[in-house]
Amino acid sequence: MGSGSISRGFRGEFKHWQIIPGSCEASPVMTNQFSIFISRDGGNKKYSSVLAPGHHEGIKKFGDQGISSWDWNLSGQHSTYHALFPRAWTVYDGEPDPDLKISCRQISPFIPHNYRESSLPTSVFVYTLVNTGRERAKVSLLMTWANSIGGVSHHSGGHINEPFIGEHGVSGVLLHHKTAKDNPPVTFAIAACETQNVNVTVLPNFGLSGENCVTARDMWGTMVQDGQFDREYFNAGPSVPSSPGSTLCAAVSASTWVEPHGRCTVAFALAWSSPKVKFQKGCTYHRRYTKFYGTSERSAINLVHDALMRYNCWEEEIEKWQDPMLKDEKLPEWYKFTLFNELYFLVAGGTVWTDGEAPVINEKQNPGSNRQKSTKMAKEDAKAVSTKRSHANLAMEQISFDTELHNGDEKMVPMSSAGEDLEDGDNLDSPESLQAGPLLHLHDGPENVGRFLYLEGVEYIMWCTYDVHFYASFALLDLFPKIELSIQRDFAQAVLYEDRRKVKFLADGNWGIRNVKGAVPHDLGTHDPWHEMNAYNIHDTSKWKDLNPKFVLQVYRDFAATGNMSFGRDIWPAVRAAIDYMEQFDRDDDGLIENDGFPDQTYDAWTVHGISAYCGCLWLAALQAGAAMAHRLGDHAFSEKCKIKFLKAKPVFEAKLWNGSYFNYDSGTSSNSRSIQADQLAGEWYTASSGLPSLFDDNKIRSTLQKIFEFNVMKVRGGRMGAVNGMHPNGKVDESCMQSREIWTGVTYSVAATMLLHGMEHQAFTTAEGIFIAGWSEEGYGYWFQTPEAWTTDGHYRSLMYMRPLAIWAMQWALSPPKAIIDAPKINMMDRMYISPLNVRALHETGVRKIAPKSSCFGNTVFHCEC
The missing domain is CATH 1.50.10.10 (Glycosyltransferase)
Structure with missing residues (x-):
């Protein structure tokens, strides 16, 4: 709460961007997706698809090198969505692979009476893979993200991506976004947790057109062929700032083997750090979460790390809070679900939560941006x-x-x-x-x-x-x-x-x-x-x-x-x-x-x-x-x-x-x-x-x-x-x-x-x-x-x-x-x-x-x- 918000629709789209106070970009950024790649029988059987059920308008406008080149193969006939704020579940039962059941559980740290965790700008996406077939399956999950805060902000230029390797197997990409109109910068972190059974790789930079970079089409082809990226990308360092009019994107892949009738869990997380909130008349404040993570945009690394390490504890607290009402047989079923789901507004209602201190003064330059005139x-x-x-x-x-x-x-x-x-x-x-x-x-x-x-x-x-x-x-x-x-x-x-x-x-x-x-x-x-x-x-x-x-x-x-x-x-x-x-x-x-x-x-x-x-x-x-x-x-x-x-x-x-x-x-x-x-x-x-x-x-x-x-x-x-x-x-x-x-x-x-x-x-x-x-x-x-x-x-x-x-x-x-x-x-x-x-x-x-x-x-x- 209070650190900006991004909503996610029932088809998996990320929309209603409210990073800048009082501004809501309702349209989804369609590059931001989860996708899956499955290989069986030594590669003779392959399935791939964006995990976005149903028909999506406007995909073709991105051109052959963009996301229209991806496989949008889910009809939605076997997909279901359930929401119980602050969690939601999407189940893909036999899509795109008839012998693989995929479920995504998303968790946000909205925890009553917890004034620390509830202020954190982060969310976790836990994928559970169940192999109902007789063959071992190599499964790769992919998270793609555009360096954008919604609308056309990705076209403004000056954005920078860089890979990172964190503690406890948490690895991913930082996306430093240079905001317009002198608004404070924001840095996104997308990451997955590497374990003994899960291999994490990244592609820190790709674009939606073929201008001196790996394209979205190239990236998709690599995943279909190999199911992962070259580990050398972790050594790539920060990218050059993006050019105006171009779109800078990043991807994180997590690959695993799922045995016949076996089960595997893969966890991704999204976090963003925008430590300052600035209002139109010029007053700037530090957000509440900076009391615990400091005022650097790079704290997105720590935020995404802690999300992947602590989401199990968050779920325990959420269930402890919700269970008495959910198990109360005197309450109508519709009431229980609506009671919790209406709480979405405390996150998506443009909420701003400051540290309670007086307005702050400019201390440093925006990371990844050009120097401002003194x-x-x-x-x-x-x-x-x-x-x-x-x-x-x-x-x-x-x-x-x-x-x-x-x-x-x-x-x-x-x-x-x-x-x-x-x-x-x-x-x-x-x-x-x-x-x-x-x-x-x-x-x-x-x-x-x-x-x-x-x-x-x-x-x-x-x-x-x-x-x-x-x-x-x-x-x-x-x-x-x-x-x-x-x-x-x-x-x-x-x-x-x-x-x-x-x-x-x-x-x-x-x-x-x-x-x-x-x-x-x-x-x-x-x-x-x-x-x-x-x-x-x-x-x-x-x-x-x-x-x-x-x-x-x-x-x-x-x-x-x-x-x-x-x-x-x-x-x-x-x-x-x-x-x-x-x-x-x-x-x-x-x-x-x-x-x-x-x-x-x-x-x-x-x-x-x-x-x-x-x-x-x-x-x-x-x-x-x-x-x-x-x-x-x-x-x-x-x-x-x-x-x-x-x-x-x-x-x-x-x-x-x-x-x-x-x-x-x-x-x-x-x-x-x-x-x-x-x-x-x-x-x-x-x-x-x-x-x-x-x-x-x-x-x-x-x-x-x-x-x-x-x-x-x-x-x-x-x-x-x-x-x-x-x-x-x-x-x-x-x-x-x-x-x-x-x-x-x-x-x-x-x-x-x-x-x-x-x-x-x-x-x-x-x-x-x-x-x-x-x-x-x-x-x-x-x-x-x-x-x-x-x-x-x-x-x-x-x-x-x-x-x-x-x-x-x-x-x-x-x-x-x-x-x-x-x-x-x-x-x-x-x-x-x-x-x-x-x-x-x-x-x-x-x-x-x-x-x-x-x-x-x-x-x-x-x-x-x-x-």
Whole structure:
């Protein structure tokens, strides 16, 4: 995780290249293959083929000297593929040799609670060969790899290959890749493990055309004839840099004899070392794995070596983790597989995992690349130093700011109105407005596992989109809780920080500031994460009604589940600020926040008026969580403040929205105000997941969930697609906007989790199974390992490879909550309270900025300070 990723399809193709942050090259690099060569009866019987079943488009474009000259002989009729992330199995039963059964098992080191191995950029491919014939067979397996990071990067020139012989029989080729646009270099290592029965040879250089090199056709002919390469190639040394427009490739062969009815195992591995990750605005960091392997690109040798030496241990740990769920007979089979396979996104979701240190400065030249001009390096170093100083200065400001908040004497920064200083012609790059974000140095110790980013989706390039992380975070909390706490710390710092750089919002054309103090940011940014947040600029998310409650709920859940008191104390000032900030959206002093007639929440195309089921329920849940957390941390005045707000707001919420069987979409008078929203109990979902008492009577919760099941689920293709977001009470899909008529995969999983938490197992698994049927099953739409954010009732998708479907882990959380949640006291604190005269005064004190927007949809917005 977090070191770049390469996906592998069911036909064996390597695709979805994400080595450069925020960039995904979806197309496969077809040179990257495994192939097999079999010789029997003294060479009188020979079989050869690329191990790529089925028809492959575009192979012929490489020309006669390229990979089209290879034998693509597998029809796929006798080949099967099985995936159980982080492992997958491909079986070639009698293809291409009818008397040889070939199976490939691929393993990636994704190991819950292991913050070392899980950061490693490597994968192992273990081939098992079973000879079912009567003759001894010589079998050679071949791994070929292009010096490329996807797309047309192999044509850029300046790439270098070199062979290596490592320890314990691990031998292969290093492929030094010179990246474009000043991105950090990357070095690949492909290798196999030589044993007493397995002979490893390499061809460090071949090309796809006949320009002064061994061609792909020549290489294939050598393997057909000899089944191996000349061992002299190990002495070849580094190649000359490749020319622009050419493709530099390498190959590793592993040969063995398989006796009649015998079995043999051959292991290959792939690793890459790209120790630095650079973002578009110029900040560069070291990746997490460099803490264990150093910052040299040549550490790819050690990575590939350790992968081949340790994969058996990895598999033991993976099986220890997965077996209890796989062997649980109460769980549906489809659920077990989908639960693990949805985790692919934690690797393939553009994840970046740094060492947690400040940005780095250029230390040396790229291996295998031309020397950069000294003036250019000097400029880059100066920029890095400037950035580092800016971040350090802001860190000191942030520490001071936190102290002020603790002391209750926060200094306010004057803010311009949209109609005055925030105009299109303003200087957006003035020194006053350009401030770095609140990146603080992480303290050393076991809790410091670095910083972690993952994209909202490979098409929605924003890091750690918070309204979506609300759904996905159950996977991280369950499997990598220290990463989850790290993400929450990053957002907590952002809540207490204001970035006055100006931004124009696309929906209404108004100008605002990038990050408003007290408002939870939508995301951690795109081009300069942690320092330039809120890359989302459709709406002004400082006026969204779900982000702050979601922050309070996530922090409390994480605090309750981990029992980490230092985390709770550190985050508490931000939680208080987030709750206080929301008071401005209670327009009529009834304790409830109101929506402002535009899509001011995660459903950012679905307009909401007045009190809404979604945001109102989140707010009630946040008040209860805030009270509970304040009580545990000894902030009794704030706990009572949250209690009194809750007791005031809850009856209003029920009176305005409860219609006898579910909560109306909102309290407005629009045509969809009575729609049945699948996600209306999101606050109750978190309340129950955190071990807190239910927000409403059980009969109301079950009635609502049953209504959602009968209408949003079962009235859409018989429940075989998931839960549609909006459904009219007459049984027709709410067509008021794109999002109301969509089925959101992650929301469906969260609704199923809510059902599980309230004893509705049949409805829960039926609801979630619709996502499996439509997205993962053979009768579905083929969205495996790229589950989209949404699809419509006719199967059209939006945003492939999306974060929210990780919410399936909320179902597992509901089925097997941690002990701390199970043992949490169920005393309803909200009904037992005492407000002292001194605390009454505290209820009205707040120090965070408020915004007073007009209520019209996309209307002009007025910013002002209310101190």
